Amino acid sequence: MSIREPRWFGWALLALCCVPGLVAAYGVGSDLLLGTRHFGSNPIKAGEHFLGDWTLRFLVATLAVTPLRQLTGLHWLARHRRKLGLAAFAYLMLHWLVYALLDVQLDWGELLRDLAKRPYIMIGMTGLVLMIPLAVTSTQNMMRKLGRRWTTLHRLVYVIAFLGTMHFWMSVKKDVTEPAIYAAIFAVLGLYRLVQWRRRWLRARPAMAAGCGCGAPQACGRVVEP
């Protein structure tokens, strides 16, 4: 399977990444300034939730690129992973800005108390702080400069996904169905990676792996007791 990358794909994806942001800006802006109810009766809370939801969705999309590329053979998808990761970061910043500027309205005492007293805010903030180095090192240049360390550093995205899901889980009032769905998706994506790493690790130790005898050209992943 080798569908070539359409020339417009990058631009289309970029446009798609911007859609939720434009919807939020238009909807919440119009609700606050013109008294419409696109985001319901409490547009600040609804906008805060909307942007938090899209942060998580873009994190899912970012982590899904590699499995998707491997399963479909569309290897050019890899070129677009950074875009999705940066979109997740952008929505996280917007989520935080709505929280700080519109929700808490820069009441510094309240912001600090929230951070100190509310575990779900602490956890969300940890996710945000961890995401900054990833955004900063997302350029081609940094990738080259950091080499293998870049890959290691960017594995933080799994920690961030975990923290983001925890944060969501702890923020809901009662029904945890939605955060549980995200937890399941991230678990599958994480497991896929773990299986892969294990295979790669076994391949790197051919003496142990090759002898399993199943006839696979490479290590099949089954453990052979020495």
Added chain:
Amino acid sequence: MSIKRPSDLPSSAITPESLYFDRRGFLAAAGALAISAALPGCASADDDPKATGTPFGLQKDDRPTPWADVTNYNNFYEFGLEKTDPAANSGAYKPTPWAVTVDGMVEKPARYQLEDFLKPSKLEDRIYRHRCVEAWSMVVPWRGIPLADVLKRAAPTGQAKYVMFTTVFAPDTMPGLRAPVLTWPYTEGLRLDEAMHPLVMLATGVYGRDLPNQNGAPLRLVVPWKYGFKGIKAINRITLTDKMPDTAWNLAAPDEYGFYANVNPEVDHPRWSQHKERRIGEFAKRPTLPFNGYAESVASLYAGMDLRKNF
């Protein structure tokens, strides 16, 4: 009809017919209403009914929250968890005909048709502040009767200490009941002296109209100094008891939702502050007032109690 006075009821519980409330607050609120009436364009849609009624405990810049918000921003988990779910999902629900049972420790237990239940009392229009535990608030023109009327008629026995309310359990028309989000049916409760307070209403309407389904038709509780979840909706049973009743949110998360649930800016919800509130329709947050602005009338009910422990 003679009204029995249970011997163990504190004298403050048997209240005079006249309601005591802050006269200055009343005048200021009346002024605010006059202003909002003078600005017909502000925040009112075409079909916005006019808010009428006696304001109670309103602050000087409190104005009735528009009908569209009062009827589309609701927590009524029997119809779903999103604020717009109750309006969207309550179409099949039938608030008529309706029967209400008053039972437990009363001398005159009875099951009434709603019309008979309401008939002896005069429907009143009152404008109250409404504070949700989620840190948003509204100003709502309710229509209803004092709960005390109903309780006096049922004549609580000397043992009765609490009033328990139960929401109808109608799984056919309440899709939210399929999910075990809360212990169904929803229950709430008040101490008997709280329940007898003249501010407490059983509401049958809002904005001069019958309650829409999403607001708790045909009968709901309104306790303006407590968080909104105490205002149980679609009530079909009122039970007098000597034990503090189990209440839905207290069962669900006892460390987050207490039995009393008095509005208190000094006692945070574990996950958010209660210092301030967002009035629906406004941008800047308002400070939250102790007992939601009704302290003068109700604080004495809790004299000597540690309100941090009894949150």
